[in-house]
Amino acid sequence: MEETKLTGRIVTPDDAEYEQARTNNNLGVPKFPRIIVFCQNTNDVVNALKWVKENHVPFRIRSGRHSYENFSLVNGGLVIDVSEMDGIKIDSKSMTAKIEAGANLGKVYNELWKKGTTIPAGTESSVGLVGLVLGGGIGMLSRLFGLTCDNLLEVEMAIVNEQREVELIKANKNHNSDLFWACCGGGGGNFGIVTSLTFKVQPISKVSIFSITWEWEDFEAAFDAWQHWATNTDKRLTSEIELKSKEANQIIAQGEFVGSSFKLKELLQPLIDVGCPKKVVIKEVSYIEAVQFFDDPSGNQPAPRKRSGSFLNKPFPKEAILTMKHFLENAPNEKSSIWHQSLGGAVEEVGSNETAFYYRDAIIAQEYLATWSHPSEERANIRWIEELRNALSRYTTGDYVNWPDRFIRDWPTAYYGENFKKLREVKRAYDPCNLFHFPQSIPPFINWF
Numbered sequence: 001m002e003e004t005k006l007t008g009r010i011v012t013p014d015d016a017e018y019e020q021a022r023t024n025n026n027l028g029v030p031k032f033p034r035i036i037v038f039c040q041n042t043n044d045v046v047n048a049l050k051w052v053k054e055n056h057v058p059f060r061i062r063s064g065r066h067s068y069e070n071f072s073l074v075n076g077g078l079v080i081d082v083s084e085m086d087g088i089k090i091d092s093k094s095m096t097a098k099i100e101a102g103a104n105l106g107k108v109y110n111e112l113w114k115k116g117t118t119i120p121a122g123t124e125s126s127v128g129l130v131g132l133v134l135g136g137g138i139g140m141l142s143r144l145f146g147l148t149c150d151n152l153l154e155v156e157m158a159i160v161n162e163q164r165e166v167e168l169i170k171a172n173k174n175h176n177s178d179l180f181w182a183c184c185g186g187g188g189g190n191f192g193i194v195t196s197l198t199f200k201v202q203p204i205s206k207v208s209i210f211s212i213t214w215e216w217e218d219f220e221a222a223f224d225a226w227q228h229w230a231t232n233t234d235k236r237l238t239s240e241i242e243l244k245s246k247e248a249n250q251i252i253a254q255g256e257f258v259g260s261s262f263k264l265k266e267l268l269q270p271l272i273d274v275g276c277p278k279k280v281v282i283k284e285v286s287y288i289e290a291v292q293f294f295d296d297p298s299g300n301q302p303a304p305r306k307r308s309g310s311f312l313n314k315p316f317p318k319e320a321i322l323t324m325k326h327f328l329e330n331a332p333n334e335k336s337s338i339w340h341q342s343l344g345g346a347v348e349e350v351g352s353n354e355t356a357f358y359y360r361d362a363i364i365a366q367e368y369l370a371t372w373s374h375p376s377e378e379r380a381n382i383r384w385i386e387e388l389r390n391a392l393s394r395y396t397t398g399d400y401v402n403w404p405d406r407f408i409r410d411w412p413t414a415y416y417g418e419n420f421k422k423l424r425e426v427k428r429a430y431d432p433c434n435l436f437h438f439p440q441s442i443p444p445f446i447n448w449f
């Protein structure tokens with residue numbers, strides 16, 4: 001049998017572009033692959049899979065490079081990168097879009113906007129759509145249109161079947177429906193290499209956005225008001241609140257409303273009335289301006305980071321709010337923060353086992369963030385995140401699989417709750433040899449009897 005050759009743009013440690021090619025968004029977990037292949041089409045993906053099989057080389061799949069734990073990189077192995085496959089075809093008649101797996105959110109929003117459409121997805125333009133949707137996908141339209149995966153119609157994927165052959169398959173609600181279910185929240189890198197995603201798109205034109213900034217003295221009042229308000233307000237309104245360190249002295253709530261600024265102002269009044277906001281902005285803008293408003297490329301340059309997260313099923317009691325305050329008073333540096341996004345609305349209209357995304361009843365997704373500049377600061381930052389997570393764990397549940405944390409011991413329950421068993425069965429059906437594996441990947445279900 002003829003040996004398979006890698007095809008596509010190939011980068012190795014001898015190439016000048018290697019440093020750039022191997023660098024992910026999180027510099028805190030560096031990895032040094034032997035080869036990175038930038039696939040240009042599905043054929044390159046198939047060849048890469050055949051090559052790793054024939055040569056028994058460890059490999060990972062990569063798109064937008066935003067995995068918190070760099071699960072899309074591997075030391076000494078092959079990185080199969082799909083980011084240069086980023087074509088988008090929109091069918092305005094059927095209101096669907098077929099998007100290649102390498103497109104990032106910035107490209108997706110800009111292309112769909114040209115046809116007056118969008119999909120609900122995340123806020124940072126450099127995040128890969130594929131990694132985001134496979135884990136669920138939350139963003140500023142979640143409460144109105146649901147998770148990103150709730151708008152997914154079909155995936156095309158290269159898998160390695162029981163005969164250890166590479167096969168190109170489609171999964172949707174009627175065909176390979178168990179795999180499709182798993183692609184809606186089961187997390188990236190588990191079953192095969194997604195080459196394209198088809199979505200139903202939503203019409204969009206003008207929206208209203210807001211931003212309210214308080215200082216430290218309003219910490220408890222602002223968070224408490226937001227957590228009760230954000231999850232009960234009009235479902236066309238999705239919002240976030242970031243609690244920054246005491247040193248940074250800023251609490252910022254922001255959000256997007258698919259409706260007029262007049263109505264938004266009315267909805268916001270209970271929040272504006274809290275404490276002494278230092279700045280309030282409410283404006284009606286084109287949808288693409290709203291996308292740019294929530295995108296923060298300067299805050300998202302590659303840096304050493306540690307992040308983790310959880311969900312809230314009910315509002316925090318006063319003790320939990322004081323716990324957050326204590327941690328932010330004693331943060332390792334000014335940049336540490338706790339971020340929240342409101343859920344509910346269309347997200348909770350889907351059952352916990354209807355897709356692999358389990359935490360449908362959560363009212364808030366909560367994220368812990370730390371970043372540093374010098375390696376000597378790493379330990380203190382990681383400790384801060386883990387202690388914060390543990391201190392809040394009596395009030396929270398699980399963790400969003402797109403915010404993976406290698407220190408969570410019972411990660412199967414944390415990411416998947418009761419859906420883990422079915423995910424293992426899907427794994428056995430589509431990746432029986434467990435070729436697609438990484439720390440915290442779904443293991444195949446083995447029936448010993």
Ligand SMILES: Cc1cc2nc3c(=O)[nH]c(=O)nc-3n(C[C@H](O)[C@H](O)[C@H](O)COP(=O)(O)OP(=O)(O)OC[C@H]3O[C@@H](n4cnc5c(N)ncnc54)[C@H](O)[C@@H]3O)c2cc1C
Nearest residue numbers: 063064065066067072122123128131132137138188189194
């Ligand atoms: C700055 C920042 C902002 C974020 N904002 C949001 C947000 O607003 N909303 C939200 O929901 N999440 C958000 N996230 C989390 C984000 O959804 C996850 O990090 C997601 O996994 C990133 O996907 P990626 O393609 O960029 O990353 P990658 O590191 O390339 O991949 C992530 C995972 O998906 C796998 N994967 C990549 N390509 C494929 C493929 N073609 N087929 C199968 N598996 C594949 C990888 O192996 C890896 O396990 C954010 C993360 C960061 C760092």
